[in-house]
Amino acid sequence: MDNYIDLRSDTITQPTQSMRDAMYNAEVGDDILGDDPTVKKLEKMSADILGKEDALF
Secondary structure, three states: OOOOOOOOOOOOOOOOOHHHHHHHHOOOOOOOOOOHHHHHHHHHHHHHHHOOHHOOO
């Protein structure tokens, strides 16, 4: 029963070490100025799935 994710709150489900490592090592930028690589990747992936231009997101 220990291997489940409780989505009630971000304070209940604690990140694993690999999650912490990913956050620590993530490239970051300003999403408002359009230079956050993670946001750009998410926009591109969403656009590809929906068949739209990423500029729309």
